[in-house]
Amino acid sequence: MGLIMVLKMEKELYYERELFNALASIYGGRIYSILQALSRPPKEYSIRVNTLKTDVERVIKKLEEMGVECKRSSIIEEAILLEVKGPYKVERLGKLIVAKKGAAESVMLGSKLYAPGILRTEKYKIGDYVRIEDPKGHIVGRGIALIPPKIDRSKRYGIAVDVKESLYKLPPFRETSLYEEGFIKEQS
Numbered sequence: 001m002g003l004i005m006v007l008k009m010e011k012e013l014y015y016e017r018e019l020f021n022a023l024a025s026i027y028g029g030r031i032y033s034i035l036q037a038l039s040r041p042p043k044e045y046s047i048r049v050n051t052l053k054t055d056v057e058r059v060i061k062k063l064e065e066m067g068v069e070c071k072r073s074s075i076i077e078e079a080i081l082l083e084v085k086g087p088y089k090v091e092r093l094g095k096l097i098v099a100k101k102g103a104a105e106s107v108m109l110g111s112k113l114y115a116p117g118i119l120r121t122e123k124y125k126i127g128d129y130v131r132i133e134d135p136k137g138h139i140v141g142r143g144i145a146l147i148p149p150k151i152d153r154s155k156r157y158g159i160a161v162d163v164k165e166s167l168y169k170l171p172p173f174r175e176t177s178l179y180e181e182g183f184i185k186e187q188s
Helices: 003-013 017-038 056-065 101-108
Strands: 044-049 070-072 079-083 095-099 118-121 129-133 139-145 159-166 184-186
Touching (some): 056 079, 095 139
Parallel strands (some): 095 129
Protein backbone atom coordinates (compact mmCIF):
# COMPACT_ATOMS: atom_id res chain seq x y z
CA MET A 1 0.00 0.00 0.00
CA GLY A 2 1.37 3.38 -0.97
CA LEU A 3 2.37 6.07 1.50
CA ILE A 4 -0.13 8.55 0.02
CA MET A 5 -3.02 6.12 0.61
CA VAL A 6 -1.87 5.47 4.19
CA LEU A 7 -1.60 9.22 4.90
CA LYS A 8 -5.07 9.79 3.40
CA MET A 9 -6.56 7.07 5.63
CA GLU A 10 -4.78 8.43 8.71
CA LYS A 11 -6.25 11.88 8.08
CA GLU A 12 -9.80 10.79 7.19
CA LEU A 13 -10.28 7.85 9.54
CA TYR A 14 -7.80 8.67 12.33
CA TYR A 15 -6.10 5.27 12.41
CA GLU A 16 -2.41 4.96 13.25
CA ARG A 17 0.03 4.13 10.48
CA GLU A 18 1.22 0.90 12.16
CA LEU A 19 -2.35 -0.36 12.39
CA PHE A 20 -2.95 0.47 8.72
CA ASN A 21 0.16 -1.37 7.67
CA ALA A 22 -0.75 -4.45 9.71
CA LEU A 23 -4.31 -4.53 8.36
CA ALA A 24 -3.17 -3.72 4.81
CA SER A 25 -0.85 -6.73 4.89
CA ILE A 26 -3.94 -8.88 5.46
CA TYR A 27 -6.63 -7.07 3.42
CA GLY A 28 -4.53 -5.43 0.73
CA GLY A 29 -6.26 -2.79 -1.38
CA ARG A 30 -9.62 -3.44 0.32
CA ILE A 31 -8.43 -1.92 3.61
CA TYR A 32 -9.76 1.59 2.90
CA SER A 33 -13.30 0.43 2.10
CA ILE A 34 -13.29 -1.96 5.07
CA LEU A 35 -12.27 0.75 7.55
CA GLN A 36 -14.76 3.21 6.07
CA ALA A 37 -17.53 0.62 6.45
CA LEU A 38 -16.60 0.17 10.10
CA SER A 39 -17.18 3.90 10.68
CA ARG A 40 -20.84 3.67 9.56
CA PRO A 41 -23.79 2.09 11.39
CA PRO A 42 -25.46 -1.01 9.95
CA LYS A 43 -28.46 -0.59 7.62
CA GLU A 44 -30.63 -2.31 10.22
CA TYR A 45 -30.57 -2.01 14.00
CA SER A 46 -31.67 -4.95 16.16
CA ILE A 47 -33.92 -4.82 19.19
CA ARG A 48 -34.90 -7.87 21.22
CA VAL A 49 -38.44 -8.56 22.40
CA ASN A 50 -38.89 -9.72 25.99
CA THR A 51 -41.04 -12.76 25.17
CA LEU A 52 -41.80 -13.26 28.87
CA LYS A 53 -43.90 -10.09 28.71
CA THR A 54 -45.22 -9.97 25.12
CA ASP A 55 -44.79 -11.46 21.67
CA VAL A 56 -42.91 -10.25 18.60
CA GLU A 57 -45.99 -9.66 16.44
CA ARG A 58 -47.58 -7.36 19.06
CA VAL A 59 -44.41 -5.28 19.26
CA ILE A 60 -44.13 -5.05 15.46
CA LYS A 61 -47.78 -3.93 15.27
CA LYS A 62 -47.24 -1.30 17.98
CA LEU A 63 -44.07 0.01 16.30
CA GLU A 64 -45.80 0.20 12.92
CA GLU A 65 -48.67 2.15 14.53
CA MET A 66 -46.00 4.65 15.65
CA GLY A 67 -44.74 4.93 12.06
CA VAL A 68 -41.60 2.85 12.60
CA GLU A 69 -40.40 0.76 9.65
CA CYS A 70 -39.45 -2.63 11.04
CA LYS A 71 -39.46 -6.35 10.33
CA ARG A 72 -38.91 -9.60 12.15
CA SER A 73 -35.38 -11.01 12.03
CA SER A 74 -35.01 -14.13 9.91
CA ILE A 75 -32.15 -15.31 12.14
CA ILE A 76 -33.12 -14.54 15.75
CA GLU A 77 -36.77 -15.31 16.39
CA GLU A 78 -37.29 -12.74 19.18
CA ALA A 79 -35.43 -9.92 17.36
CA ILE A 80 -36.89 -7.07 15.33
CA LEU A 81 -34.89 -5.07 12.79
CA LEU A 82 -35.37 -1.29 12.58
CA GLU A 83 -34.32 0.55 9.42
CA VAL A 84 -31.42 3.00 9.83
CA LYS A 85 -31.80 5.90 7.38
CA GLY A 86 -28.98 8.05 6.04
CA PRO A 87 -26.35 9.24 5.71
CA TYR A 88 -27.46 12.86 5.79
CA LYS A 89 -25.26 15.92 5.47
CA VAL A 90 -24.69 17.83 8.71
CA GLU A 91 -23.11 21.27 8.35
CA ARG A 92 -20.12 22.11 10.53
CA LEU A 93 -21.86 25.18 12.02
CA GLY A 94 -22.41 26.33 15.59
CA LYS A 95 -20.36 26.20 18.76
CA LEU A 96 -18.57 22.92 19.41
CA ILE A 97 -19.45 20.20 21.89
CA VAL A 98 -17.17 17.16 21.91
CA ALA A 99 -18.96 14.00 23.02
CA LYS A 100 -17.50 10.80 24.41
CA LYS A 101 -17.24 7.96 21.89
CA GLY A 102 -20.39 6.07 22.96
CA ALA A 103 -22.46 9.24 23.28
CA ALA A 104 -21.25 10.42 19.85
CA GLU A 105 -22.30 7.09 18.30
CA SER A 106 -25.79 7.52 19.78
CA VAL A 107 -26.03 11.12 18.53
CA MET A 108 -24.91 9.92 15.07
CA LEU A 109 -28.09 7.78 15.05
CA GLY A 110 -30.31 10.69 16.16
CA SER A 111 -30.34 10.29 19.94
CA LYS A 112 -30.29 13.27 22.28
CA LEU A 113 -26.93 14.07 23.90
CA TYR A 114 -27.02 13.50 27.65
CA ALA A 115 -24.83 15.59 29.94
CA PRO A 116 -22.58 12.75 31.20
CA GLY A 117 -21.58 12.12 27.56
CA ILE A 118 -19.86 15.50 27.16
CA LEU A 119 -16.04 15.65 27.09
CA ARG A 120 -15.57 19.39 26.47
CA THR A 121 -17.30 22.41 24.96
CA GLU A 122 -16.76 25.84 23.51
CA LYS A 123 -18.63 28.73 25.11
CA TYR A 124 -22.29 28.89 24.10
CA LYS A 125 -25.62 29.96 25.57
CA ILE A 126 -28.63 27.82 26.42
CA GLY A 127 -30.81 27.81 23.30
CA ASP A 128 -27.87 28.11 20.88
CA TYR A 129 -27.66 25.73 17.95
CA VAL A 130 -24.50 23.68 18.59
CA ARG A 131 -22.57 21.04 16.66
CA ILE A 132 -21.54 17.75 18.19
CA GLU A 133 -18.33 15.96 17.24
CA ASP A 134 -16.75 12.72 18.36
CA PRO A 135 -13.34 12.82 20.13
CA LYS A 136 -11.57 12.51 16.77
CA GLY A 137 -13.29 15.53 15.20
CA HIS A 138 -15.97 13.82 13.09
CA ILE A 139 -19.23 15.76 13.12
CA VAL A 140 -22.12 13.53 14.22
CA GLY A 141 -25.00 15.96 14.75
CA ARG A 142 -26.37 19.40 15.58
CA GLY A 143 -29.01 20.57 17.98
CA ILE A 144 -30.19 23.01 20.61
CA ALA A 145 -28.18 23.37 23.84
CA LEU A 146 -30.31 22.81 26.94
CA ILE A 147 -27.69 23.20 29.69
CA PRO A 148 -24.89 25.76 30.18
CA PRO A 149 -21.42 24.81 28.94
CA LYS A 150 -19.58 25.33 32.19
CA ILE A 151 -21.36 23.34 34.86
CA ASP A 152 -19.94 21.37 37.76
CA ARG A 153 -19.55 17.70 36.76
CA SER A 154 -21.51 16.59 39.83
CA LYS A 155 -24.48 18.63 38.59
CA ARG A 156 -24.24 17.35 35.00
CA TYR A 157 -27.29 15.22 34.30
CA GLY A 158 -30.23 15.03 31.94
CA ILE A 159 -30.44 16.07 28.32
CA ALA A 160 -27.67 18.50 27.30
CA VAL A 161 -28.55 18.85 23.60
CA ASP A 162 -31.85 18.24 21.85
CA VAL A 163 -30.44 16.81 18.61
CA LYS A 164 -32.23 18.09 15.49
CA GLU A 165 -29.82 16.89 12.77
CA SER A 166 -27.73 13.73 12.69
CA LEU A 167 -25.76 11.72 10.15
CA TYR A 168 -28.24 8.84 10.41
CA LYS A 169 -31.75 8.39 11.77
CA LEU A 170 -32.91 5.53 13.95
CA PRO A 171 -36.47 5.55 15.31
CA PRO A 172 -36.41 6.75 18.95
CA PHE A 173 -37.47 3.37 20.39
CA ARG A 174 -35.86 4.19 23.77
CA GLU A 175 -38.48 6.92 24.20
CA THR A 176 -41.43 4.51 23.83
CA SER A 177 -43.53 2.80 26.49
CA LEU A 178 -42.39 -0.51 24.95
CA TYR A 179 -38.83 0.25 26.05
CA GLU A 180 -39.74 1.89 29.36
CA GLU A 181 -41.92 -1.07 30.39
CA GLY A 182 -39.29 -3.66 29.44
CA PHE A 183 -41.03 -5.16 26.39
CA ILE A 184 -38.00 -4.43 24.18
CA LYS A 185 -34.29 -3.84 24.71
CA GLU A 186 -31.28 -3.13 22.54
CA GLN A 187 -29.73 -6.06 20.76
CA SER A 188 -27.05 -4.36 18.62
